[in-house]
Amino acid sequence: MQRKVIIAGGGTGGHIFPAIAIANALKKIEPDINILFVGATGKMEMEKVPQAGYPIEGLEIAGFNRSNIFKNILLPFKIWKSLRRAKAILQSFQPDVVVGVGGYASFPMLNRAQKNGTPTLIQEQNSFAGKTNKILGKKAKKICVAYDGMEKFFPADKLIMTGNPVRNSxxxxxxxxxxxxxxxxxxxxxxxxxxxxxxxxxxxxxxxxxxxxxxxxxxxxxxxxxxxxxxxxxxxxxxxxxxxxxxxxxxxxxxxxxxxxxxxxxxxxxxxxxxxxxxxxxxxxxxxxxxxxxxxxxxxxxxxxxxxxxxxxxxxxxxxxxxxxxxxxxxxxxxxxxxxxxxxxxxxxxxxxxxxxxxxxxx
Missing domain, CATH: 3.40.50.2000 (Glycogen Phosphorylase B;)
Known part of the structure; x- marks a missing residue:
């Protein structure tokens, strides 16, 4: 039976390249695995992920703009829209697991997956966890981390020290x-x-x-x-x-x-x-x-x-x-x-x- 994985997140090379490295490793272990990426429209992942040979769906989502408060007026609408889109993607793709690598698209996908009862895994790259990952961490099955002392952000029994993935090149x-x-x-x-x-x-x-x-x-x-x-x-x-x-x-x-x-x-x-x-x-x-x-x-x-x-x-x-x-x-x-x-x-x-x-x- 073919297994299906969604990898959600992006925004910068720092999120995208590790995500692609994880996808490549999954393919190596299980060649017929079906992997779908979900990113933020207009961001770097919409170009880099297809270049790496994987399909990607885009969510219209942006982060909170700290420098220009007025740019946040449409944010609640964008979040609502991206949560609806995430729900539709989950219904059509029916993943066995959703992996969040950080970045804008990570939150709507993992939030909806957790509501559906689909297992989720977080790959927390930094030594200081962001607010969204702390929220998602409560219901995630596992949290892969690269730094010690992460139990101050996440339940200790879910933490796995893996390090951050590095491109094979x-x-x-x-x-x-x-x-x-x-x-x-x-x-x-x-x-x-x-x-x-x-x-x-x-x-x-x-x-x-x-x-x-x-x-x-x-x-x-x-x-x-x-x-x-x-x-x-x-x-x-x-x-x-x-x-x-x-x-x-x-x-x-x-x-x-x-x-x-x-x-x-x-x-x-x-x-x-x-x-x-x-x-x-x-x-x-x-x-x-x-x-x-x-x-x-x-x-x-x-x-x-x-x-x-x-x-x-x-x-x-x-x-x-x-x-x-x-x-x-x-x-x-x-x-x-x-x-x-x-x-x-x-x-x-x-x-x-x-x-x-x-x-x-x-x-």
Whole structure:
């Protein structure tokens, strides 16, 4: 008998890529399983999920707009509409289990599934659970988590420590440092920084790096700089005189190459970024995005910083501190080695399979 799974959520790469990794693991274990994704219309998942070979249905749902209160006028109507649509999807697809990975579409689908008596599983990626997941957690069968101490948000008997899923292209990558540096047109004899601010880029990281370009080159250090689209032209112009040492991209598709080329990574502290950094074992300086819900990126980063598995600079302190923290880390081989060892112990390259088995176990 063919089993059916709905995977609901999305909004950012941080939700979508782990969701696809779970779907791929389910397919590997049970090739004839029927998987349907449910996302938010107009969001990234509507493009990325079909590219990965899975069907997706869209809900017209948005989150609470903190910066412009007037934009929330239609929110109750959108929630009501998305709950109705979720109910219709459940009736037509008849899933055996619904998996929530976070993001706007997660709540309506899991809420309706729980009302129907369909078993649900939550994959909580962050160290600080959001409000909707806390509500859904009460009736979920299992909650897969990546951080310790999550019993302050969820019933302890439902928690399973699985880690966050990482794309196979990163966890199974066989690329060498030499190949990676060659790919970016860089030298294997120089230290290399990889700066990445998530799929959209990070304003503070970009603005903190721009005045340091001359110093980076003067110290004979290389930089792979993923800026995101909004800052790309500015960064390209600023880096133009230093083309041999500084490579600027709006988006990097071959993340395994970028990680492998790097001696030090400068990164936001989203759950996906952290899961990847643990698997690739890189010394990292985190700059958490301060406006994430419940400031969960700071919470994620501190979880590692407290284990001596990363360094942290607050978003508003990047301009003052980046130069000092970055260059002193690159000079301190012992500290780089310690951070590498400690972060490597926190990685779980098989989280996708562990979660897939938990999903199948509750059907």
């Amino acid at each position: 990163i966890s199974q990558s066989a690329v060498t440092r030499e190949d990676a540096l060659q790919h970016f047109g860089l030298s294997t004899a120089k230290q290399t920084i990889f700066a990445v601010g998530g799929s959209l880029g990070a304003k503070s990281i970009n603005e903190g790096l721009q005045p340091l370009l001359q110093e980076i080159v003067a110290k004979d250090i290389q930089l792979i700089w993923q800026t995101g689209k909004p800052f790309y032209e500015t960064a390209k112009a600023a880096a133009a005189p230093y083309a041999s040492h500084i490579k600027v991209y709006d988006f990097i598709n071959v993340m395994d190459f970028a990680y492998k080329a790097a001696d030090v990574v400068l990164s936001r502290a989203g759950a996906l970024a952290i899961a990847e950094l643990c698997v690739v074992k890189k010394p990292v300086i985190f700059v958490p995005y301060p406006f994430a819900a419940e400031d969960h990126q700071t919470s994620n980063a501190m979880n590692l910083v407290n284990k001596h598995a990363g360094l942290i600079i607050k978003d508003e302190e990047v301009q003052n501190q980046l130069s000092n923290v970055l260059f002193s880390l690159l000079q301190n081989k012992a500290l780089m080695q310690q951070l590498e060892n400690n972060i490597g112990q926190l990685g779980n390259p098989h989280a996708d399979v562990t979660i897939a088995n938990q999903v199948l176990g509750i059907i």
